[in-house]
Amino acid sequence: MKPITVTVLPDTATLTNEDSFVGGVSLRSLAETYGTPLFVYDEATLRARCREAAALFDDGVAFASKSFLCGAMARLAAEEGLCIDVATGGELDLVLRSGVPANRVILHGNNKSREEIARALDVGVHRIVVDNHDDIDTIAELLAPGATAHCLIRVTPGVEAHTHDFVRTGHEDTKFGFTVATGAARRGIDRLRAVPGVVVHGVHAHIGSQIFGPEGFLEAIDVLAEFIAGDSFDEICIGGGLGVAYVEGEEALSITAWGQMVRDAVIAKGLGGLRLLAEPGRSIVAQAGMTLYSVGAVKTVTQRTYMAVDGGMSDNPRPVLYGSGYEAFDISRPLAERTQAVRLVGKHCESGDVLIDEAWLPAATKRGDVIATPVTGAYGYSMASNYNRVPRPAVVFVAEGQARVVLRRETFDDLAALEIDNF
Numbered sequence: 001m002k003p004i005t006v007t008v009l010p011d012t013a014t015l016t017n018e019d020s021f022v023g024g025v026s027l028r029s030l031a032e033t034y035g036t037p038l039f040v041y042d043e044a045t046l047r048a049r050c051r052e053a054a055a056l057f058d059d060g061v062a063f064a065s066k067s068f069l070c071g072a073m074a075r076l077a078a079e080e081g082l083c084i085d086v087a088t089g090g091e092l093d094l095v096l097r098s099g100v101p102a103n104r105v106i107l108h109g110n111n112k113s114r115e116e117i118a119r120a121l122d123v124g125v126h127r128i129v130v131d132n133h134d135d136i137d138t139i140a141e142l143l144a145p146g147a148t149a150h151c152l153i154r155v156t157p158g159v160e161a162h163t164h165d166f167v168r169t170g171h172e173d174t175k176f177g178f179t180v181a182t183g184a185a186r187r188g189i190d191r192l193r194a195v196p197g198v199v200v201h202g203v204h205a206h207i208g209s210q211i212f213g214p215e216g217f218l219e220a221i222d223v224l225a226e227f228i229a230g231d232s233f234d235e236i237c238i239g240g241g242l243g244v245a246y247v248e249g250e251e252a253l254s255i256t257a258w259g260q261m262v263r264d265a266v267i268a269k270g271l272g273g274l275r276l277l278a279e280p281g282r283s284i285v286a287q288a289g290m291t292l293y294s295v296g297a298v299k300t301v302t303q304r305t306y307m308a309v310d311g312g313m314s315d316n317p318r319p320v321l322y323g324s325g326y327e328a329f330d331i332s333r334p335l336a337e338r339t340q341a342v343r344l345v346g347k348h349c350e351s352g353d354v355l356i357d358e359a360w361l362p363a364a365t366k367r368g369d370v371i372a373t374p375v376t377g378a379y380g381y382s383m384a385s386n387y388n389r390v391p392r393p394a395v396v397f398v399a400e401g402q403a404r405v406v407l408r409r410e411t412f413d414d415l416a417a418l419e420i421d422n423f
């Protein structure tokens with residue numbers, strides 16, 4: 001197997017015979033200074049992807065914070081002109097704490113609590129994306145006389161996106177949104193419009209995640225266009241879902257190509273006058289991030305070699321959840337041929353705690369070496385857990401030769417902080 005190629009690395013990555021650099025910072029020095037496992041994000045890549053989204057869509061285009069959220073990320077996306085999409089009270093709270101103005105926040109969620117809606121109304125979020133009749137009832141109950149709630153309505157266009165079942169959301173048999181085909185979406189809009197103080201700006205559809213081809217998005221636009229024909233909306237949001245290449249050989253559309261394709265389709269349907277919005281998450285953060293691990297126990301059985309690292313399914317649950325593939329490389333020998341296939345596993349008490357089923361690494365990779373798994377910037381840290389009471393890794397942003405810790409490593413004290421008795 002050839003050495004890793006930069007196609008799956010952050011935009012600023014450079015490789016030498018004995019080190020790898022991102023944002024002008026040596027990965028070896030990062031591992032030495034901050035320890036492993038460590039999430040490393042390239043600010044230049046994050047900013048470039050945000051700018052693409054801001055340029056291709058209209059004002060109100062959002063970063064889907066579920067893909068990776070911390071204060072630094074929320075501020076960065078907002079600085080680059082994006083709104084922030086949140087799906088829970090916890091995400092809303094963090095984004096507000098990070099200093100992003102409430103009127104740049106969009107509240108989602110298929111099961112919004114009374115408290116979540118109350119807070120969103122209280123602080124005055126940019127949009128509430130109404131998902132179901134319970135949302136409508138709660139907004140009607142909580143919206144103060146004279147106050148305004150700016151809403152989109154989430155519809156399910158009946159599109160079977162070509163992606164993993166767990167991240168497919170546009171088909172009818174899903175917990176999200178109002179179905180177009182049954183008339184539920186039309187009834188939802190009528191009910192929502194009847195609530196005094198509610199402005200329904202338009203429709204929202206998110207058909208799924210990690211979608212490579214254009215077909216699903218184009219089908220969804222067809223359905224939405226037919227659905228809203230003759231209505232007086234001013235916005236249309238096509239959600240997120242753009243796929244990224246996780247392993248070499250995979251090819252994904254850029255945000256620019258995706259945005260252009262969607263805009264062309266919307267214009268062709270006569271909807272060019274509407275604000276065209278989207279909520280990319282993965283396509284903004286995935287390739288900007290990578291995880292550094294230290295190699296620990298190495299065990300060879302008849303069939304294969306197991307190489308264990310100091311993290312695993314707690315910092316990257318995607319392989320277990322979706323069977324996702326990743327690449328790996330030795331940060332101190334990034335240009336070496338990767339001649340050895342190993343099963344890269346974590347430190348958790350599950351046989352299924354496999355990060356990469358067949359990872360190719362240079363020969364003689366051994367205990368203590370630091371390896372990187374690229375494209376772990378999305379749905380890694382944000383889905384991280386403390387399974388086996390493993391502390392969550394630190395997160396470092398790198399830019400122009402400087403590194404800054406944006407989330408410190410969790411400690412055993414952090415993990416014990418919720419205990420009540422005998423502490």
Ligand SMILES: Cc1ncc(COP(=O)(O)O)c(C=O)c1O
Nearest residue numbers: 064206209240241279280281282
């Ligand atoms: C409503 C909504 N918008 C946007 C996103 C972001 O999707 P992605 O990270 O695939 O771009 C999601 C992801 O689940 C979502 O549910």
